[in-house]
Amino acid sequence: MDVVPDKRQRILAAAARLIVRNGLQCSMAAIAEEASVATGSLYNYFASKEELVLGVYTQVSAEMTERLMVPPDPSLSAREEVGRYIERYIDFIWEDAQRARLFDYLDNNPLISLDDAKTVFGPFVLHGIAMIEAAQAEGAVRAGTPTMITSFLRGSIRNTLKRRRLTETVLPAADRQLVADMCWAAVRA
Structure with a gap:
């Protein structure tokens, strides 16, 4: 789990890690899981991939x-x-x-x-x-x-x-x- 307290920053860090690991085909759900946030919460910060x-x-x-x-x-x-x-x-x-x-x-x-x-x-x-x-x-x-x-x-x-x-x-x-x-x-x- 990422220790960055700010959710938006955790989401960005998780997305960066997954893009490096899996490319752009990584799902929003996978990014949310990597960031330890609910998928719905992710969409509060970013409306789309x-x-x-x-x-x-x-x-x-x-x-x-x-x-x-x-x-x-x-x-x-x-x-x-x-x-x-x-x-x-x-x-x-x-x-x-x-x-x-x-x-x-x-x-x-x-x-x-x-x-x-x-x-x-x-x-x-x-x-x-x-x-x-x-x-x-x-x-x-x-x-x-x-x-x-x-x-x-x-x-x-x-x-x-x-x-x-x-x-x-x-x-x-x-x-x-x-x-x-x-x-x-x-x-x-």
């Missing part, structure tokens, strides 16, 4: 926003800001295997509309675009669509660490640096 999945997306987005959307540090160059972002994203993906798998699953099997996804992740995506545009203006990042460059960085990190997580429980500092260096090498000007 789509709404519940949107809640899970929103929670993942909030975690990403909190950890990765830090204001620019005026003492750092735009290149250093990109490097800091890469390192924070590596840590964000590595530290919670379930969250990383959930993000990959939701990203590849969306149950919500593209418009909802844009609304939920829009601020996070716009932050990445602005960071890349600033680095491009500084001449530190290669020319190209900032959206594609930030998507490449995030996808490269997620996929590399997903494979690594299959055989390792700890990400050695040298390997973490290698991932960061490879990301930077791919986008530098």
Whole structure:
């Protein structure tokens, strides 16, 4: 049983666990059971499975926003800001295997509309675009669509660490640096 006292949070946590374990075919009844709430109670918080999945997306987005959307540090160059972002994203993906798998699953099997996804992740995506545009203006990042460059960085990190997580429980500092260096090498000007 989850020890999270807030029912809504328990439901979201249960849905996230079951989506990782069983995919989107998990039933609302199974989610309610996993959350230790009555199925009817679950519907008091989420009117439909789509709404519940949107809640899970929103929670993942909030975690990403909190950890990765830090204001620019005026003492750092735009290149250093990109490097800091890469390192924070590596840590964000590595530290919670379930969250990383959930993000990959939701990203590849969306149950919500593209418009909802844009609304939920829009601020996070716009932050990445602005960071890349600033680095491009500084001449530190290669020319190209900032959206594609930030998507490449995030996808490269997620996929590399997903494979690594299959055989390792700890990400050695040298390997973490290698991932960061490879990301930077791919986008530098």
